[in-house]
Amino acid sequence: MHIKAIRGAITVEENTRQEILDKTKTLLRAIIEKNSLRREDIISIIFTATRDLDAVYPAVAAREMGMTQVPLLCCQEMYVEGSLEKCIRVLIHVHWDDDKAPHHVYLEKAVNLRPDIAQT
Ligand SMILES: O=C(O)C(=O)C[C@]1(C(=O)O)C=C[C@@H](O)C=C1
Numbered sequence: 001m002h003i004k005a006i007r008g009a010i011t012v013e014e015n016t017r018q019e020i021l022d023k024t025k026t027l028l029r030a031i032i033e034k035n036s037l038r039r040e041d042i043i044s045i046i047f048t049a050t051r052d053l054d055a056v057y058p059a060v061a062a063r064e065m066g067m068t069q070v071p072l073l074c075c076q077e078m079y080v081e082g083s084l085e086k087c088i089r090v091l092i093h094v095h096w097d098d099d100k101a102p103h104h105v106y107l108e109k110a111v112n113l114r115p116d117i118a119q120t
Contacts, residue, residue, distance in 0.1 A: 003043065004096040006031055006103070007117070009089040009110035017056040020049075024061035024088055027107060031092060034103040042070050043093040048077035050087045058088050084109060 010027040012019045024047070031037070045067070047058040059072035077089060087110055096102065106118035 002096045004094055004102045006035060006092045006094060008105040009087055009113055010107040011109040012086045015053050015055050020053060020056050020058060021061045024058040025065060027090060028062060028065060030105045030107065034105060037094055041095045043095065044071040046091045047074045048089045050077050050085060051079050052086055084113060
């Protein structure tokens with residue numbers, strides 16, 4: 001059994017509690033599905049949000065999905081001039097039991113952040 005880190009990102013249109021929660025769940029569900037993760041595989045999740053998102057912590061979305069025992073942390077993404085706005089990023093550490101490469105998932109406007117590794 002190995003540990004792998006999986007990346008993902010998604011953008012929202014509006015800084016609202018509802019959209020941040022909905023988009024965070026969309027991202028987490030896509031990562032879980034594309035990597036065939038079981039709930040017990042997830043070790044921890046770090047979220048970042050750009051400074052223009054402050055309506056709710058993305059971790060709330062994970063808890064609403066039932067991840068009440070997974071350690072979660074939300075941070076502000078460092079601001080870089082000209083960088084993508086209204087973006088939620090995740091870094092998920094998981095138990096991984098084979099040598100396949102993990103699927104990193106970049107959705108919506110975030111698809112251009114890492115075209116080298118993004119698999120939508
Ligand atoms: O992967 C992303 O989400 C990016 O925006 C790319 C990148 C990078 O340059 O590697 C930049 C900033 C993030 O904190 C993480 C990674």
